Amino acid sequence: METVKLAAEIGATSYPGRGIVIGRTPDGKKAAIAYFIMGRSSNSRNRIFVTEGEGIRTEAFDPSKLEDPSLIIYAPVRVRGTDTIVTNGDQTDTIYENMDQGDTFEESLRNREFEPDAPNFTPRISGLLHIDDDYTYEISILKSNNGDPDQCLRYTFTYDNPADGQGHFIHTYMGDGNPLPSFEGEPTPVTIDTNDIDEFTDLVWNALNDDNKVSLFIRMIDIETGKYDTRIVNKNQ
8 A cells, every 4th residue: 555644644534533543753763653533422522631640541521511421431542561552442441451361462352343333333443552672563443344233344454663754544434424434444554754742743633624623642652762752632621
């Protein structure tokens, strides 16, 4: 697949839903992560990201307006040793706990499937970054078979020694619609154009549709030392 500009790919649709970007900075020194959430309903838009330990969780901006929390309140990011887990749902905890018991990233998701939000059946997208002597990452998607709730399609993509200045982008929806069309194909190869975390944050946030964007998490991890910097942007402040 052709590598495309990240900002252009994010901005290509008004509603990519929730998205994960994982890659490597141009200088080769840092792993780069982006996770964003968007919303069309008042319940989905009533959210912010807050720090929790070395990760983050979602929280209602106005608790009095919170309706169904089941699919919108979760920990998108958790750190387990030299691994960073990022997902669009409570499967973050499933991956963390099952890997503690010896399962691989892919095995950890065998008992999970797409979200039970008919008729959309939103895909569960997940990523795992492993930084030790080298840097690798994996990206998973669990999706229905063209809207069939009785069939779950499971795909895991592994990227060893990712190239400098490149990454991969996966998101839940191909665009707006009713029902919302699930992501198709492999994670999209994208450029990571900057070593600067604030520039990267601005690039992703500004590329998201202004009406639908809700929150953004950015992290850059020094591959040699494991030290990291984080940025969180919430539309609701």
